[in-house]
Amino acid sequence: MTSDGGGGDAGADGRVYPDARLFDRVEVAPLARLLDEDVGDMHVGGPCWPEGEAAAALRYLDHEGRPLDRPTPRGRGGAAEVETVPGTWWWIGPLTRHFGHFLSEFATRIRPVLDHDPQARLVFARSFGGPFPAPRAAPSFVEAVLDWHGAALDRVRFVDRPTRFERLGSCPQPERLYPGPESAPRTPYLDALSARLRARLGPRRAEGTIYVSRARAQRLYAGEIEVEAAMAAAGVRVVHPETLPLAEQLATIRNAETAIFAEGSALHLLQLGGRDFGRIVVLTRRPGHRMAEHLLAPRCEELIYLDTAERLLAGHKPQGDVRISEGLCVPSPERIEAALAPLGVDLGGRIDRAAFRREAGRDLRRFARTLRRTSFGRGGRSVQAMASGALASGLPGRRRAVASIVLAWGRAALARRLARLSSGRSGRRGS
Numbered sequence: 001m002t003s004d005g006g007g008g009d010a011g012a013d014g015r016v017y018p019d020a021r022l023f024d025r026v027e028v029a030p031l032a033r034l035l036d037e038d039v040g041d042m043h044v045g046g047p048c049w050p051e052g053e054a055a056a057a058l059r060y061l062d063h064e065g066r067p068l069d070r071p072t073p074r075g076r077g078g079a080a081e082v083e084t085v086p087g088t089w090w091w092i093g094p095l096t097r098h099f100g101h102f103l104s105e106f107a108t109r110i111r112p113v114l115d116h117d118p119q120a121r122l123v124f125a126r127s128f129g130g131p132f133p134a135p136r137a138a139p140s141f142v143e144a145v146l147d148w149h150g151a152a153l154d155r156v157r158f159v160d161r162p163t164r165f166e167r168l169g170s171c172p173q174p175e176r177l178y179p180g181p182e183s184a185p186r187t188p189y190l191d192a193l194s195a196r197l198r199a200r201l202g203p204r205r206a207e208g209t210i211y212v213s214r215a216r217a218q219r220l221y222a223g224e225i226e227v228e229a230a231m232a233a234a235g236v237r238v239v240h241p242e243t244l245p246l247a248e249q250l251a252t253i254r255n256a257e258t259a260i261f262a263e264g265s266a267l268h269l270l271q272l273g274g275r276d277f278g279r280i281v282v283l284t285r286r287p288g289h290r291m292a293e294h295l296l297a298p299r300c301e302e303l304i305y306l307d308t309a310e311r312l313l314a315g316h317k318p319q320g321d322v323r324i325s326e327g328l329c330v331p332s333p334e335r336i337e338a339a340l341a342p343l344g345v346d347l348g349g350r351i352d353r354a355a356f357r358r359e360a361g362r363d364l365r366r367f368a369r370t371l372r373r374t375s376f377g378r379g380g381r382s383v384q385a386m387a388s389g390a391l392a393s394g395l396p397g398r399r400r401a402v403a404s405i406v407l408a409w410g411r412a413a414l415a416r417r418l419a420r421l422s423s424g425r426s427g428r429r430g431s
Contacts, residue, residue, distance in 0.1 A: 017188035018112030020090075021054055022169035027082060029072040029162045031094045031127035035101060043069040046125050047091050047168060057172045058091070060105070063180025072162070084164045085157070090120045091170040094127045095158065099141050100265030103272070104177045104292065110149045111192055112171040122151060123168065125159040144246040148272060149196065175271070179294045185271075190298060194274030197254070200247060204276070207255040209345060210237045214264045217242050220367075221262045221285055222330045222395070223360035230350035231260075241266050253277065258343065263291050263329075270299050277301070281343060283308050283336065285329035306339040308332060313367070313389035328367045330360055330393055361396035368401035 031045035042060075048071035049055035060069040090113045093106030106124075113120050124138075143153060157163075174189035176182065211231040215224040217240075228238045241249045249269055253259050260281040261267055270277055277300040282291065287307050297303045310332040333351040340347060368390060390401040 017174070017186060017192070018116045018171045019057075020113065020116040020169055020171050021058060022088065022167055023050055023055060024167055025164060026050070026091075026168035027162060027164045028091065028123060028125055028159050028168070030125050030160050032072060034094050034096060034127035035098070043094065045069075045072045045127070046094060047071065047170075058170045061173065061176060061182075063176060063178040063183050065180075065182060082162045082164050084166065086166045087121070088167040088169065089123050089157065089165045090117070091123050091168055093124060095124050095138055095142065096127055097139055098265070099139075100268045101177075102139075102142065103145070103265075103268040104295070107145050108174055108271070109171050110145070110151060111196065112174055112189065113169075114149055114151060115192055116171065118150070119155070120151075122146075122156045123159060123165070124156065141246070145272070148200070148246055148250075175295055177292070177295070184294045185298055190274035192274070193272065194276055197250065197273045197276050201251050201254065205255045206257050207252075208237065209235075209258040209260065210239050210252060210256040212239050212241060212253065212259060212261045212266050214262050214266065216240050218264065219363050220264070220326070220328050221283070222328055222363040222367075223333075223356040224262060224363075226351055226356040226359050227262075227331070227333075227336060229352075230347050231345075233350045234345060234347050236260070236345060241269065246272075258345075260340070260345070263289075267292055267296065270296055273299060275299055279304070279343075281306060281340075283331070283339075285309060285327070286312060304343070306336075308335040308339055310335070311389070311393055313364070313393060328364060330364075330395065357396060361398070364390060364393060364395050364401045365397045 027048045029045045029048070031043060033042070033044040035042055046069060047058070049058055056067070059067045062068050090109075092109050092113065096102050096106065110122070113122065124142075138158060146153060146156060175185035211228060213224060213228045214221060215228055221227075232238050239249075239252055241252075244252065250272060253269060254273060254276050256278060258279045258281060259277070260283065262283050263285045267280075267282065270280070275298065279302040280296060280300045281304045284291070284305050284307050287309050290305050293303065293305070308331045309329045311330040313328040313330065333353060333356055337347040337349065337351065390398050395401075
């Protein structure tokens with residue numbers, strides 16, 4: 001049985017907002033797979049919505065409107081009995097430990113749901129499979145995002161076993177991570193985000209230029225610590241967002257006349273605001289790639305991408321396959337200085353070349369050491385790509401980095417061999 005959740009009003013772009021939809025007796029399961037790009041269904045689990053067009057719009061959709069999710073088959077949730085929770089609840093999305101994916105894909109329904117019902121009780125599902133499973137406790141940034149939107153934690157339920165809700169509703173995704181004709185943020189959604197941001201932060205102030213660094217977090221922009229030192233010497237304020245409360249992060253970026261980012265998850269902070277930001281400059285890690293352009297462009301006065309990479313070393317997925325998005329960028333100091341000069345940021349040769357090479361070499365070795373936790377599920381091509389890229393980088397310590405990659409591959413191969421022997425198969429077909 002389906003009941004009308006109240007719908008919404010049509011915005012200037014003709015889309016209804018918040019477009020709330022409510023259904024009776026919907027079962028929700030934890031995610032057996034999440035963000036798993038190696039299979040047909042990226043997400044397995046979550047709500048088992050009823051058949052029909054109204055419910056189909058509540059699924060996770062790609063840039064062409066095709067579902068990326070699949071519910072867990074009934075009876076396979078791992079519980080003999082399914083708990084029934086009374087009352088009306090609203091589905092938001094899965095939990096993940098990945099900050100960027102949480103903001104860009106799984107938290108976007110919070111605002112429309114609360115615009116429909118400010119006292120809504122929210123539902124998230126834990127994820128136990130895929131490259132970024134949720135930890136046992138919800139990551140601290142989840143509570144910060146809920147607080148930003150005005151959602152009390154005592155009105156949130158985290159599903160870790162199959163659970164049936166007496167009534168469960170949701171809203172269609174107001175924007176989608178993958179670029180396409182229906183992926184850009186909806187006009188009334190941006191208006192709602194802007195209203196929330198202004199209510200929390202007050203009027204915008206002009207506070208010059210900032211550099212949003214990831215040098216203290218995931219270091220995939222080699223030598224960045226020397227880049228930020230040069231920025232500081234040139235009078236640019238360097239910001240490490242992970243050291244600030246969420247509201248202060250947003251205020252700092254919003255008040256900047258120019259905010260320069262090293263490409264990464266911090267860019268998704270802008271998705272908590274509407275048309276509220278000045279000039280956004282992105283130092284790309286992947287040449288030619290325009291990360292989240294369709295999501296960011298409507299939110300800022302000007303959006304500029306600068307290709308500064310001299311080399312991109314192949315990254316890896318947790319199962320060992322090549323993953324460019326997880327690769328290590330080795331930027332060119334000359335390109336950084338030349339690209340920023342027309343924007344009024346005069347580094348004037350301030351990036352110390354010798355220090356940059358040393359730090360970039362350390363980042364390369366650190367990057368290679370992370371492979372020791374990798375299983376290398378599909379074999380040698382990923383190993384060859386990573387090792388050859390590291391060797392060709394010309395950075396100090398590159399041979400030690402290659403040794404770490406080869407050692408990680410050898411350990412993974414030995415572990416697989418021992419697993420086959422212990423299972424009694426010994427690698428023989430059909431045994």
